[in-house]
Amino acid sequence: MVPEPSQAAPTAGLGRVLLSSADLSTRIGELGEAIGRDYLGRVPLLVAVLKGAFVFLADLVRAIPIDHEIDFMAVASYGASTRSSGIVRIVKDLDIDLEDRHVLLVEDIVDSGLTLAYLRRMLASRNPASLEVCALLVRETVSPVDRASLRYVGFTIPADFVVGYGLDLAERYRNLPDLHIWDSPKEEPSRGPSRPDE
Ligand code: IMP
Ligand code: MG
Numbered sequence: 001m002v003p004e005p006s007q008a009a010p011t012a013g014l015g016r017v018l019l020s021s022a023d024l025s026t027r028i029g030e031l032g033e034a035i036g037r038d039y040l041g042r043v044p045l046l047v048a049v050l051k052g053a054f055v056f057l058a059d060l061v062r063a064i065p066i067d068h069e070i071d072f073m074a075v076a077s078y079g080a081s082t083r084s085s086g087i088v089r090i091v092k093d094l095d096i097d098l099e100d101r102h103v104l105l106v107e108d109i110v111d112s113g114l115t116l117a118y119l120r121r122m123l124a125s126r127n128p129a130s131l132e133v134c135a136l137l138v139r140e141t142v143s144p145v146d147r148a149s150l151r152y153v154g155f156t157i158p159a160d161f162v163v164g165y166g167l168d169l170a171e172r173y174r175n176l177p178d179l180h181i182w183d184s185p186k187e188e189p190s191r192g193p194s195r196p197d198e
Contacts, residue, residue, distance in 0.1 A: 014173070015181035018162055019155060024136075024179065025059065027154050031134065034152060035104065043067050044102045046134075049119065050074040051148025052108030053165030056136045058153075060084045060106065063174065071096045077115060088156065098126040104151075108167055109137040113146045137162070139178075 005121055035044070043066075048057040050072050059071060074092035103123060110116050116133065134152035141159055161184075162178030163169050173180070 005056045008114070010023060013183050014163070015160075015183035017161075017178045018157060018181050019165075019179040021165075021177040022067050022155060024154075028059045028136075029063050031154060032060055032065070035060075035134070036065040039068070039102060039104075042102050043069065044104050045096060045098070046070045046104050046106050047123065047127075048072050048106040049108070049115075050092065051165050051169065051174070053106050053136070056108055057106050062132070069096065073119075075115065075119070090143075098123060098128045100127070100129045103132070104126040105131065105133045106134040109139070109157075109162070110135045110142055110146070111139050112151065113142055136165075144173055147151060 011021070044193050046057065046061065046068055048054065048070065051074065057070065061068070064119050073090065076091050077088055077089045078098065078122050105116075105123065107116060116135075120131065120133070124152045132151035133149070135150050136152050137149060137156040138150060138156050139159060140156050147153070147156075153160060161182040162179050163173035163178045167179070168174045169182055
């Protein structure tokens, strides 16, 4: 059945590809190799933050050539839907005890850095042997000091909102194999240029 024009509406606003699946795959291969080298002789525990990091984690683990474990944590930011408030609620906690573990926190994107700062404090309080961060994406607006605190970074990207490869807009578009820019709807300028669903 041919869809009515109105049924095409959910994809309106999906902009150009910022990072193709090939770009992502190449870089994630490099990150996996680096993690394998750095943690040789240890069994790191990768802690992924749901939901955005689930696609990245799935590809990253298959690029890491050493034994390791994974666990998941789900958090929700209070306040507006696409802007971090810095106040984070734990929706699902970890199953594995972090005491004396080499923990690698896996994040989809560091935007304001507020979510990460909160998680870092919270995980550090559980006495891991070490705590590092692997972020697929980091905004170019993140300060050099905060940027330097990230052990592994996939790509530095501009301020545009992005979707795909696990990242969502109101739970949509996580399934897209490439990372796309989200073009804000021109007909709703009062909503601001880069945060379409606030
Ligand atoms: P932060 O606390 O501002 O660093 O927010 C980080 C979280 O906001 C990420 O883990 C994402 O879930 C979400 N986020 C920030 N920017 C984007 C984006 O461009 N697309 C989709 N989600 C985003
Ligand atoms: Mg999100």
